[in-house]
Amino acid sequence: MGVTASLNPTPPATAAPAAPAVALEPTDEALIELLRDGSTSAGEILVKRYCQPLLRYLHRLVGSDHLAEELHQQAWVSVMDHLDRFDKSSVAGGFKGWLFRIATNKANDHWRSSGRDRSAKQALRMVTDSHAPDASHRLDGAEQEAKLHEAIARLPENQRQVLMLRYYGNLKFVEIAETVGCPLNTALGRMHKAMLKLKQMMEQ
Amino acid sequence: MTSLLHQLENNEAILLMYLADELSAEDRAEVEQLLGSDGSMRAELDRLRGLRDGTVAALAGLDATTRLPVSQSVAVRRATRMMRQWQIDRAHAPPPEAPIRELRFPWWSYPLTTAAAVLIAFLVWWGNRSERPAAPDVARNYEHVPPGPQDVLEWKEEMAANHLEASLNPFEEEFAKFIINRPVDEGIARLEAMANRPDDLDLIFMNATERNW
Numbered sequence: 001m002g003v004t005a006s007l008n009p010t011p012p013a014t015a016a017p018a019a020p021a022v023a024l025e026p027t028d029e030a031l032i033e034l035l036r037d038g039s040t041s042a043g044e045i046l047v048k049r050y051c052q053p054l055l056r057y058l059h060r061l062v063g064s065d066h067l068a069e070e071l072h073q074q075a076w077v078s079v080m081d082h083l084d085r086f087d088k089s090s091v092a093g094g095f096k097g098w099l100f101r102i103a104t105n106k107a108n109d110h111w112r113s114s115g116r117d118r119s120a121k122q123a124l125r126m127v128t129d130s131h132a133p134d135a136s137h138r139l140d141g142a143e144q145e146a147k148l149h150e151a152i153a154r155l156p157e158n159q160r161q162v163l164m165l166r167y168y169g170n171l172k173f174v175e176i177a178e179t180v181g182c183p184l185n186t187a188l189g190r191m192h193k194a195m196l197k198l199k200q201m202m203e204q
Numbered sequence: 205m206t207s208l209l210h211q212l213e214n215n216e217a218i219l220l221m222y223l224a225d226e227l228s229a230e231d232r233a234e235v236e237q238l239l240g241s242d243g244s245m246r247a248e249l250d251r252l253r254g255l256r257d258g259t260v261a262a263l264a265g266l267d268a269t270t271r272l273p274v275s276q277s278v279a280v281r282r283a284t285r286m287m288r289q290w291q292i293d294r295a296h297a298p299p300p301e302a303p304i305r306e307l308r309f310p311w312w313s314y315p316l317t318t319a320a321a322v323l324i325a326f327l328v329w330w331g332n333r334s335e336r337p338a339a340p341d342v343a344r345n346y347e348h349v350p351p352g353p354q355d356v357l358e359w360k361e362e363m364a365a366n367h368l369e370a371s372l373n374p375f376e377e378e379f380a381k382f383i384i385n386r387p388v389d390e391g392i393a394r395l396e397a398m399a400n401r402p403d404d405l406d407l408i409f410m411n412a413t414e415r416n417w
Binding site for chain 2: 056
């Protein structure tokens with residue numbers, strides 16, 4: 001059973017493929033080798049492969065369109081900078097795990113530099129500005145959507161990271177623990193709490 | 205797959221790992237055995253499964269109605285352009301500086317060699333210092349008494365000068381001063397007169413007598 005199925009029985013269209021869907025598709029590692037040799041087209045395939053889940057992941061973490069896109073580019077710059085040092089055997093989750101770890105670090109760097117409160121406010125402002133339903137067109141579905149946005153924004157940062165790494169990165173819990181730098185039990189505990197809090201806030 | 209089951213601290217962790225299918229076959233079998241015998245654990249599993257499915261459904265619904273921060277084509281184009289630029293920059297970057305030549309010998313050999321050199325230099329200095337010029341051997345000096353009277357006089361002067369220069373024995377000095385320009389007999393008499401200091405006189409007296417001063 002794939003990792004995706006464990007959290008997500010019906011994988012979202014945006015989630016990264018758990019395994020290559022077509023046998024002829026080059027693996028991440030093969031593309032990395034080509035990219036090391038200077039092939040930009042190999043890089044383009046990699047970017048396309050992870051663009052949606054990575055952008056969604058960053059967007060859920062930072063809550064800003066502009067910032068998510070900025071961090072997405074920064075993550076790929078960092079990939080290029082450290083490409084020669086990437087070793088599949090030493091990174092949990094292979095290239096995907098490495099990429100999401102880089103993206104997570106970029107988001108953490110942003111939080112550290114700009115301050116946690118400001119980001120939280122920004123996320124909440126994003127929720128209220130662009131997703132809060134207009135009173136004249138208020139629908140139950142839209143209300144739920146806005147509520148969920150707000151609930152995600154209110155999750156503690158470390159719980160949100162674990163939940164989003166699981167959902168968008170399709171990483172195993174062991175890989176998530178390594179990515180965020182915590183014990184496996186802690187990662188599982190954060191996942192459980194994040195799901196519980198989302199449920200509670202949605203029911204309020 | 206290594207066994208993780210006994211590293212997990214509580215039922216939630218065990219069941220989340222079970223639901224995620226991240227346990228080994230052996231661990232799964234053990235969990236299923238527990239689930240078969242423990243009703244509360246089965247209820248907990250159902251609760252977690254519902255929680256997980258609800259979260260997944262909620263996030264999937266959110267993604268379906270939320271646009272990407274930027275269109276995928278734009279994001280890919282920007283990232284690819286950045287990659288191309290990165291590679292151009294690297295191609296035009298100055299070649300890396302030649303690595304500093306590594307030491308030929310292990311690092312510890314250098315202080316060791318220095319210490320050994322200092323020690324050898326000290327030993328050489330010490331050896332030279334202890335090799336002082338030997339004190340003139342009075343007995344040896346008197347071994348070659350020349351035959352003629354003129355030669356005896358020169359020899360005596362030379363001996364006297366040597367004794368004076370060495371100045372190691374006050375008596376030798378006194379005796380040397382005395383015998384210069386004096387007959388040998390007087391020298392012997394002088395030596396006999398100074399017999400109250402036999403320890404100092406023995407050597408010279410014996411030599412002088414043996415050579416018929």
